Amino acid sequence: MLETFRLAKFRFTICAKEHIRFPAYKGSAFRGGFGYAFKRVVCVIKDKACDGCLLKQKCIYSYIFETPPPEDTEMLRLYPKVPHPFVIEPPITEKQSFAPGEEFPFHLILIGNAIDYLPYFIYTFTELGKKGIGQGRGKYDLLQVEGIGLDNESVQIYHNKTRTLTGNYPIIQAGQLNPQSFASLKTTLSLHTPLRFRFDGHITDKIEFHVLIRNLLRRISSLSYFHCGEKLEIDFKGLIEKATAVKLIKSDTHWFDWKRYSTRQEEWMSLGGVTGTISYEGDISDSMLLLRLGEYVHVGKGTSFGLGKYEILKDMENNSPQRR
Numbered sequence: 018m019l020e021t022f023r024l025a026k027f028r029f030t031i032c033a034k035e036h037i038r039f040p041a042y043k044g045s046a047f048r049g050g051f052g053y054a055f056k057r058v059v060c061v062i063k064d065k066a067c068d069g070c071l072l073k074q075k076c077i078y079s080y081i082f083e084t085p086p087p088e089d090t091e092m093l094r095l096y097p098k099v100p101h102p103f104v105i106e107p108p109i110t111e112k113q114s115f116a117p118g119e120e121f122p123f124h125l126i127l128i129g130n131a132i133d134y135l136p137y138f139i140y141t142f143t144e145l146g147k148k149g150i151g152q153g154r155g156k157y158d159l160l161q162v163e164g165i166g167l168d169n170e171s172v173q174i175y176h177n178k179t180r181t182l183t184g185n186y187p188i189i190q191a192g193q194l195n196p197q198s199f200a201s202l203k204t205t206l207s208l209h210t211p212l213r214f215r216f217d218g219h220i221t222d223k224i225e226f227h228v229l230i231r232n233l234l235r236r237i238s239s240l241s242y243f244h245c246g247e248k249l250e251i252d253f254k255g256l257i258e259k260a261t262a263v264k265l266i267k268s269d270t271h272w273f274d275w276k277r278y279s280t281r282q283e284e285w286m287s288l289g290g291v292t293g294t295i296s297y298e299g300d301i302s303d304s305m306l307l308l309r310l311g312e313y314v315h316v317g318k319g320t321s322f323g324l325g326k327y328e329i330l331k332d333m334e335n336n337s338p339q340r341r
Contacts (some may be wrong), residue, residue, distance in 0.1 A: 019306070021189035021247040022240070024313055025132045026165040026189065027125045029142060032117045042275045043107035044066035044210065045288075046151045047123060050106065051138075052082050054145040059137060077134060084243070092242050100236060101321045102131035102244040103138075104314060108215030109209055116269055120160065123308045126313055129244030136182055139175055155237040167193055194309040203266075204297050204308075210326040211290030222272055226297045226304075227261040230256065233307040238315060263299030270295060271291050272282075288319050294330070 032052070039046050059078045064069060071173040079085060086092070086099045106124035115121060125138060146157040162175040164186030171195055174186045214221050216228050234256065238249040269291030301308070308329060317325035 018251055019237075019241060019245075019247065019249065019310075021245045022129070022191035022237075022310070023242050024126055024128045024189050025128070025134070026136075026313065027135070027186070027311060028122050028163045028171065029125060030120055030160045030163075031142075031146065031157045032120045033117050033155060033157050034116055034146075035149070035155040036153070037115045037157065038152045039113045039150075040152065040275070042211070042322075043113075043123075043151075045104045045107060045275070046253075048322045050145050050150045051141060051147075052196050054148060055137070055141045058141050058144055061336055062272045071270060077137060081131060081137075082132060086243065090238065090243075095152075098168075100239045100242045102128040103241065104128075104323060106210075106318050106323045106326060108330065116153075120193070124165070126267055128240050128314060129246070131244060132188065133293075135186075139182065143177075158161075161265060162198075168278050178215050182207075183224060189313070191306065191310060194306060202298055202300065204301055204338070205294055205330040206296075206308075207294050207330050208270065208292045208325045208327050210315075210324050211275075211292055211319075212325050212327065213288060213290035215325075216319070219256055222270065222291050223265070224268065224270075224291065224295050226301070227257055227260040228301070229316070230260040230304050233304075236314065236320070237310055259300070259303055263297050263301055264340070265295065267294075267296040268299045271292045278331070288322065288324065290317065290324060291317075 025219055056078050060076070061072060068087070069074070069078045070079070072079070072219050081103060083100065084099050085103050090099075092099075104126040106126070108121050108123050110121075126134060127138070139159070143159045148154065149156045158177060160177055161173055162182075163171040164174050165171050166187035167189055170187075171185060174183045175181070184310065213226055214224065214232055216231075221228065232251075234253055238253075241247045270291040272289060273292050274287070274289035310329060314320065315323070315325035316327070319325070
């Protein structure tokens with residue numbers, strides 16, 4: 018299971034050259050700015066929509082940002098887009114304004130084949146700094162990029178003084194994760210960015226465990242198939258039935274509502290979700306690998322914006338080991 022699933026996490030450190038002011042949710046500025054700059058950097062036919070472009074099946078921009086399913090796909094045949102192979106994690110801070118000279122980081126997670134395109138991401142975020150980001154388009158310098166390993170150890174792979182990129186950075190394989198270290202009958206998740214789920218046709222703020230697992234299965238199986246070359250062969254129905262037996266015992270959450278204007282779609286989009294902590298009780302051993310992977314790839318709607326970021330917390334009553 019997930020034998021070929023791999024990902025890489027990177028920390029980008031930037032320094033404001035001008036005053037930068039972000040919206041309430043910074044992920045919209047990072048992802049929106051990246052998409053605009055990325056198309057300018059790599060698109061051959063810049064004024065043409067991807068859907069009608071002859072190059073879309075071989076185009077880097079189309080693969081990364083639009084991500085159409087291959088013509089011979091066995092999954093999501095009727096979907097115009099499949100999950101993007103990247104996640105941008107904005108700075109986790111309530112601070113919205115940064116003065117010239119202030120440094121701050123954000124993270125990028127690349128999944129499967131997208132790891133090979135890291136140089137394009139570095140170049141694009143460098144170019145975005147020249148154009149500016151946030152309200153007023155404040156300019157910044159990309160100082161360095163570090164690869165982050167399983168134990169949060171970091172290795173510098175790019176610095177703006179040398180402008181060279183090393184190919185030696187950590188790759189995280191699904192098999193390297195240790196689900197057994199989190200075995201417990203009580204599990205608490207901390208939701209760092211808004212988690213947005215749709216269940217039974219409606220957006221829900223009640224995160225039942227089986228709803229979480231359904232969404233993780235859908236996301237991880239799609240990422241595995243489209244970006245890691247492996248069709249996930251597991252008992253989906255049996256796993257969901259076991260997840261249904263796990264009870265939601267505490268939910269200390271609130272709704273975080275925000276909107277962004279999509280220039281590409283020419284409309285306002287509502288992307289609110291829940292943040293806080295949720296606790297479950299029951300046997301989750303069969304789902305733990307999915308939960309561990311979800312810490313990296315996020316879950317729910319808007320993952321490329323950094324939505325759906327969560328962390329598995331230590332449960333004091335069961336003395337479960339704590340990661341990192």
